[in-house]
Amino acid sequence: MNPTDDPKSPPRGEQTGSADGGREAAQMSVGNAAIWAMVSQYLSFAIMFATSVIVSRYFLGPDEVGLFSIALAAALLLAVLQDFGLTRYIAGLEKVTQEELDRCSSVAFIFSMIIAGLIALAAYPMARLYDLPALAPLLFIIAGSYFFIPFAVVPLALMGRAMRFDGHCAVAVGGALVHGGLAIFLAWKGYSAFSLAWATLGAAATKAVIAQILQPARPFPLRLSGIKPIMGFGGKTSALYVTGALGTRTPDMIVGKILGLFATGLFSRATSLAEQFRMLIAGAIGGVFYPAFARIRDRGDPLGPAYLRVCAGYSVLVLPGMAALGLLAHPIVMLLYGEEWIGTAPLLSLVTIQAGLMICLPMVTELPILTGHINKLIRYNIVETFLSIALLVAGSYFAGVTGAAASRVVFALVFFALYMRFISSVVGFSVRAWLAVMAKSMAVTLATVSPIILTFLFWVPPEEMGISHMAVCTFAGAVLWCAAIYAVRHPALYDLIDSAQPILNRTLPFRVNLQRLRRPLAGENN
Known part of the structure; x- marks a missing residue:
């Protein structure tokens, strides 16, 4: 998932002559x-x-x-x-x-x-x-x-x-x-x-x-x-931040004004839990990508291939995780917060859909800034903010806190319609290639959550699910995720292998050579 493999960095402690x-x-x-x-x-x-x-x-x-x-x-x-x-x-x-x-x-x-x-x-x-x-x-x-x-x-x-x-x-x-x-x-x-x-x-x-x-x-x-x-x-970036903040940081204020404190607490807990889970899965490396893409730009290399690799890595990690979180919302809320917070569960199931979808088109702010398209980005951001607020107000007013959460799903679809052509032109990637990546990520997602769906159908319903049931589903889902990502030859496979290898080398007392997985794929297009 690393967008560049050529850091070319001097050794630690070497003096550069800069004020750093x-x-x-x-x-x-x-x-x-x-x-x-x-x-x-x-x-x-x-x-x-x-x-x-x-x-x-x-x-x-x-x-x-x-x-x-x-x-x-x-x-x-x-x-x-x-x-x-x-x-x-x-x-x-x-x-x-x-x-x-x-x-x-x-x-x-x-x-x-x-x-x-x-x-x-x-x-x-x-x-x-x-x-x-x-x-x-x-x-x-x-x-x-x-x-x-x-x-x-x-x-x-x-x-x-x-x-x-x-x-x-x-x-x-x-x-x-x-x-x-x-x-x-x-x-x-x-x-x-x-x-x-x-x-x-x-x-x-x-x-x-x-x-x-x-x-x-x-x-x-x-x-x-x-x-x-x-x-x-x-000044330009702050104008962008202000319009973006109106869309991303006003939901609690809007829900609080229309629906009151109790609904705000439930809505805020659902959105924060989904965001925390998203950050747990893939948010950690987001800060690495901006300087990495800056290096690619400075070398004069195309950004499109690297961007598709980032999309592949994010989607194959976040989509299965968010789908599992949404399906398991009821038992997870009961386990973590108790009966008092159970109203969070249906809201969590909805906002996880938004979080999963929007991660499939990442860095819509960072890359236009990096490539000098900030003025056009501001215009897009203003439209996005207006639509986000309008949908949230309408959802809250007509359907309560459930409508507020459902409006986030609609907003995610609007987000794609608004930004896809813009980002593809700025970065230079094929929408058809992006759709091919997403199709494989969706296949991996379906395989990952299939144990949860089968458990609901043939074992226990969500309301009766306990921690042991969730543990079994999680283990089975992880196994199927590994099998599916290999079976569909997901584009993120090589990057995940390369990222996992040094972690295993440092944490395990014995040697595990993940590079062996590359051999059956030799000659295939990754």
Whole structure:
């Protein structure tokens, strides 16, 4: 699934003469970067997932989670400017000088302070709009977390540029540990939704400290001269972020306004669980792809073949996982959250369809930016945002929280209709080739979930399914996934073999040579 196999990176510690102090020279290969990204994602996921289960099952109800979800959604809507395109700006520079680094750090600090101020100013109006007095103090606490953001943005961008995802791992896992510990402790002490807000603040401070230790990049003294190129790039990307955020970060706010806190808690838990599961399966390596595609672009190689490989890898991993999660929604919700949250199950079955479909056309934002099509992308994004909000409002108003979840499935289909031709022209891939890849991924998906379907038909219904039944279905599905991906000669097979081999070499006490699987496929088109 790696889009490039030619990292050409100097050895760790070699000096490049740039302001990165030689750190940029310590670049990982794409494969190693992907491994560290997966370690980071899996550890962070395990911590955050365990936190959400403990807090929801033992301490907070849907109303309390719904209250925090509205506050966080409102804050994130304003926080789209926090990065101001700096991550992609730094990744696209030929060389990072100390002066450029100081300018980026200063811009990060200024915009983080603006965001904190905007969130604080919006606190009381939001509380009045929703008639929820507790929203105001929640937003004040969340606003405080943005004082720490500028101390992490630029260090993480520099580490990402150098593909030093071991540093990203330390920052993410450290933040997740502090967030989880604070959230559980404060919820236990009776802080209700405020436990999640204080945990957000603590995690932001922790990430800032770790990022500065690993890659110092402080904003002081402020350097504002020569920031015009940064502002120009950031202005365009921020316009894109704002329109995108209106579509992706307003659902909880819309559901909360139309349907109330309880429905918001159920909807938020369903969407967050689907997103967490998607990130667990394939989100880990997403951050690796942007710098990897930048290398392909800089070499002058076509992006289309690499993009189809990414589509193949994502779809064959995420589609089976999301299909299984959707089918097992009822027993999973009962197992994790209990009877109080069972209304989440039908919503989860619907939003997993959206998550699975949309991953089949990945990087619709990143690649147009990388190839210089940002103006056209903004226009597409505005249309996408309008349609997303309109569908969500209509679904919530006419069919309640189930309609809100169902609107996400309709939106996924609209997403394909809107972006397919645009992305195929930007990247340069054949839609027919993409459809061939998706057909094989769907075949693998059907094979993977067949044990679950057969269990429902001939063994136990979803309402009576226990952890032992799910374990059997999971094991059988994993075996059939491996068999199917090999049987259909899925395009991701070679990349998955190459990615799994170093992991097995490092974790198993004995040698397993997956490369043997290549031999029967010799001469076939992968």
